Amino acid sequence: MSDLERLRPGAVIGILGGGQLGRMLAMAAARLGLEVHVFEPGANPPAAAMAATTVTAPYEDEEALRRFAEGVDVVTYEFENVPTSALDLIETLRPIRPGREALRISQDRLTEKDYLTGLGLNCAPYAAVDDAASLDAALGRIGTPAILKTRRMGYDGKGQARLAHRDDAPAALEAMQGQAAVLEGFVDFSAEISVIGARGADGRVACFDPGENVHRGGILHSTTLPARIPRAVTADAVLIAGRILNALDYVGVLGVELFVTPGGLVVNEIAPRVHNSGHWTQDGCVIDQFEQHIRAVAGWPLGDGTRHSDVEMLNLIGDDVEDVARIVENSHCALHLYGKAESRPGRKMGHVNRILGPAGGAPREPGR
Amino acid sequence: MSDLERLRPGAVIGILGGGQLGRMLAMAAARLGLEVHVFEPGANPPAAAMAATTVTAPYEDEEALRRFAEGVDVVTYEFENVPTSALDLIETLRPIRPGREALRISQDRLTEKDYLTGLGLNCAPYAAVDDAASLDAALGRIGTPAILKTRRMGYDGKGQARLAHRDDAPAALEAMQGQAAVLEGFVDFSAEISVIGARGADGRVACFDPGENVHRGGILHSTTLPARIPRAVTADAVLIAGRILNALDYVGVLGVELFVTPGGLVVNEIAPRVHNSGHWTQDGCVIDQFEQHIRAVAGWPLGDGTRHSDVEMLNLIGDDVEDVARIVENSHCALHLYGKAESRPGRKMGHVNRILGPAGGAPREPGR
Structure with a gap:
C-alpha cells in the first residue's frame, strides 16, 4: 500500500492487541465499512466481539503472526509494547501504521525523553x-x-x-x-492535560481540544473538557503535538500527556495509539479518536474533530462498574462498557461521558 | 423479565432481522456492555459482524426459533414483517419488545389507519x-x-x-x-417530516427533533434537521408521536412519518422500530435512536436525545456507494457503511451525516 493509496470499503485492518481500545477501534472501522482482524495472546479479548476474526496466539508464534498479517491490508496496534521480533516479521508482509519509529521511541522511556528533548521540548x-x-x-x-x-x-x-x-x-x-x-x-504542575493528535497519510494534522486529566493511584480517573487553561496554553499544547506528529512522519492518532507549569508545558509521556484521555471524543465530537485513527491508517482523509459539547469522562475501574444502574439514571451520561465478564481491582471496565453542556455554552447544573 | 427489571451488563438481546438496522442496534448494545444474538433467514447479514451469534434459518423453523429465544433475555426486531407464527412461538419463551400490538397494527396498512384515526389522528x-x-x-x-x-x-x-x-x-x-x-x-403537503419517538419500560417518553424527509422513487433520499416548520408544528408532531407511544403502551423506538398540510399534520405511516429517517441522530445527538431503543428494550432509562448539531442525512443507495472517496474528503461528513459486499440498484449501502453546524447556530456554507 503506497502512502497515497486508500483502502476501499471491505478492506481489512489488522489490530495488534484485543483490549478495549481495539474494541472501540473495531467499532469505528465497522461504521466505515472496513473489516477488522485482531491478534491477541489472551483469551476472550473485548475486541473479539467486534472483529471478523481473532487470532489467539503469543507474539512469539511466527506462524500465527504470518497468517494474521497475510489476511489483512494494513496493521495497526492498540498497545505499544508489542515485541520487536513480531513487528519485524509483520513488516516484511504488510505496512504498519503508525510506523516503527514511533513504537521504538515510545517503548523505552529513556529513548522517548531523549527524543522529545532533542525536538526542543521540555521534559521533567x-x-x-x-x-x-x-x-x-x-x-x-x-x-x-x-x-x-x-x-x-x-x-x-x-x-x-x-x-x-x-x-x-x-x-x-x-x-x-x-x-x-x-x-x-517531580514537576510542580497546576494541571495535567492531554492532547489527542491525528495525522493523516497525506501529512495533514488535526488535534482534538486538550482535556484536563486527574489520576488516582497512577490510573486515569477523569478527563474534563474544556481544560481550565488559558487560550495560549491550548495553542502551545496543540503545537507540541503537531511537532511530534510531524517529526515522526506519523500516521494515526497519538496521545500526548503534558504538565501545565509556570514555566510552560512539560511533556510527561506520549502514546502512539488512541488514548484513554481521548475517550471523551466519542460523545464530544462527531468524529472521535477511534474513527480518526482508522481513517488515517486506511489512508483516508481525517474527519472534523471539532468539539460540540463540554464533557467529563470518568473511568469505571474495578467495582465502579456496579454503579451502572445509577449512572444510566442520569440521561446526560453516555455509558461505554467493554464487555469484560469479570471486574478486578484496577481493571478498566468501561467509562462514562457526562455531557456538561454545549461547547462554549453556559455550564449545566452539577448532577444533571 | 418484569417491566421494572433491568438487564445487567452481559445480558443478551435477541434481534429478529439482520440488516443494517440490526447492525447499528448491535453496535449500540455493545457500547452498553450487552450482547446481541441475531436471527436472520438470509446469508451473510450485515448485523452478523457485530453480533455474538447469528442464527441463519427461515422464520418457519420452529427448532431454530426456540434455540434463538432460549439463548437471549429479551427479543426485539429491526423488521416489522416477522410472521405471526414465529412471534407466537417466541412469546411463549421470552418477552418481545416493542409488544405484539404494535406489530399487529403496523403489519397491515388498513389496521394501522383504522387504529390511528381511532386515536383521533388524521390520515389521508x-x-x-x-x-x-x-x-x-x-x-x-x-x-x-x-x-x-x-x-x-x-x-x-x-x-x-x-x-x-x-x-x-x-x-x-x-x-x-x-x-x-x-x-x-393524495395529500397536498408542503413537507414530509419524521418524528423518532422512544418510550421506556417506565412509561417515560422522549422524542428526537422532527427531521424533514425527501423521498426519491419511493425510497428515502435525505433527512434534514432542523425541519423547516413552525415551532407549533414541531410541538404537534411530538405530541402525535407521544400519543401513539402511550396508546400502544410501547417500549422502544417508533418512527412516525407525517405530512405537513395547511389543515395540520397528517400521519403517513408508523414503523415500530428504529427508522432510516432517524439515522441523523448518530451524529446529531449524544444518545442516538439505536441506543435509545436498546435502553428501552433492556428496561433501562432513556438517555438524553437533545440535538447538538444541524445535520443532513443522505442515503447511499446502489452505486452511490462508489462516491465514498469523495464523501470522506469533506471532513464534516460522518460516513456509515453497512458492510454489504455487493451493491444493487435500490439497495441501501450506507448513509452520510453531513454536519451543517451547531444546533441553533448560523448555517455553515454549502458544500463544506
Whole structure:
C-alpha cells in the first residue's frame, strides 16, 4: 500500500492487541465499512466481539503472526509494547501504521525523553538508572522527591516507585526487579492535560481540544473538557503535538500527556495509539479518536474533530462498574462498557461521558 | 423479565432481522456492555459482524426459533414483517419488545389507519380494496390521483401503484397480484417530516427533533434537521408521536412519518422500530435512536436525545456507494457503511451525516 493509496470499503485492518481500545477501534472501522482482524495472546479479548476474526496466539508464534498479517491490508496496534521480533516479521508482509519509529521511541522511556528533548521540548529532569551507583548519581543531580520507572513495559502506574528521600533508593531499585530504569524529577504542575493528535497519510494534522486529566493511584480517573487553561496554553499544547506528529512522519492518532507549569508545558509521556484521555471524543465530537485513527491508517482523509459539547469522562475501574444502574439514571451520561465478564481491582471496565453542556455554552447544573 | 427489571451488563438481546438496522442496534448494545444474538433467514447479514451469534434459518423453523429465544433475555426486531407464527412461538419463551400490538397494527396498512384515526389522528383518505368492485367504489369516494398499496409487506415503494386516472384501475389492481390492498388519496403537503419517538419500560417518553424527509422513487433520499416548520408544528408532531407511544403502551423506538398540510399534520405511516429517517441522530445527538431503543428494550432509562448539531442525512443507495472517496474528503461528513459486499440498484449501502453546524447556530456554507 503506497502512502497515497486508500483502502476501499471491505478492506481489512489488522489490530495488534484485543483490549478495549481495539474494541472501540473495531467499532469505528465497522461504521466505515472496513473489516477488522485482531491478534491477541489472551483469551476472550473485548475486541473479539467486534472483529471478523481473532487470532489467539503469543507474539512469539511466527506462524500465527504470518497468517494474521497475510489476511489483512494494513496493521495497526492498540498497545505499544508489542515485541520487536513480531513487528519485524509483520513488516516484511504488510505496512504498519503508525510506523516503527514511533513504537521504538515510545517503548523505552529513556529513548522517548531523549527524543522529545532533542525536538526542543521540555521534559521533567531525568537520568538513566541501571544500578545503585547510577541511581545515587541521578539523585545527586535531580534530588527528591523523584520517581523511578522501568524503561520498558510500564503502564497505569505499574513498574514505578516513588522516592521521598534518598533513603528510599534501595527499596526503589529493588522494585525495578533488575530492569533498566529512569529517574524522573517531580514537576510542580497546576494541571495535567492531554492532547489527542491525528495525522493523516497525506501529512495533514488535526488535534482534538486538550482535556484536563486527574489520576488516582497512577490510573486515569477523569478527563474534563474544556481544560481550565488559558487560550495560549491550548495553542502551545496543540503545537507540541503537531511537532511530534510531524517529526515522526506519523500516521494515526497519538496521545500526548503534558504538565501545565509556570514555566510552560512539560511533556510527561506520549502514546502512539488512541488514548484513554481521548475517550471523551466519542460523545464530544462527531468524529472521535477511534474513527480518526482508522481513517488515517486506511489512508483516508481525517474527519472534523471539532468539539460540540463540554464533557467529563470518568473511568469505571474495578467495582465502579456496579454503579451502572445509577449512572444510566442520569440521561446526560453516555455509558461505554467493554464487555469484560469479570471486574478486578484496577481493571478498566468501561467509562462514562457526562455531557456538561454545549461547547462554549453556559455550564449545566452539577448532577444533571 | 418484569417491566421494572433491568438487564445487567452481559445480558443478551435477541434481534429478529439482520440488516443494517440490526447492525447499528448491535453496535449500540455493545457500547452498553450487552450482547446481541441475531436471527436472520438470509446469508451473510450485515448485523452478523457485530453480533455474538447469528442464527441463519427461515422464520418457519420452529427448532431454530426456540434455540434463538432460549439463548437471549429479551427479543426485539429491526423488521416489522416477522410472521405471526414465529412471534407466537417466541412469546411463549421470552418477552418481545416493542409488544405484539404494535406489530399487529403496523403489519397491515388498513389496521394501522383504522387504529390511528381511532386515536383521533388524521390520515389521508383511505378505503379497503379487495377486488375491482371495491376499487371502483373507493375511487368514487377518494377520486384521483390516488395510490393503491398492498396491505401487507410493502416497504421502500414496493407493492404500490399510482392511479392518475380511473382508467389506471385495472393495471393498479393487477400490480397487487391478488393481495388485499388499500387505496389512499393524495395529500397536498408542503413537507414530509419524521418524528423518532422512544418510550421506556417506565412509561417515560422522549422524542428526537422532527427531521424533514425527501423521498426519491419511493425510497428515502435525505433527512434534514432542523425541519423547516413552525415551532407549533414541531410541538404537534411530538405530541402525535407521544400519543401513539402511550396508546400502544410501547417500549422502544417508533418512527412516525407525517405530512405537513395547511389543515395540520397528517400521519403517513408508523414503523415500530428504529427508522432510516432517524439515522441523523448518530451524529446529531449524544444518545442516538439505536441506543435509545436498546435502553428501552433492556428496561433501562432513556438517555438524553437533545440535538447538538444541524445535520443532513443522505442515503447511499446502489452505486452511490462508489462516491465514498469523495464523501470522506469533506471532513464534516460522518460516513456509515453497512458492510454489504455487493451493491444493487435500490439497495441501501450506507448513509452520510453531513454536519451543517451547531444546533441553533448560523448555517455553515454549502458544500463544506
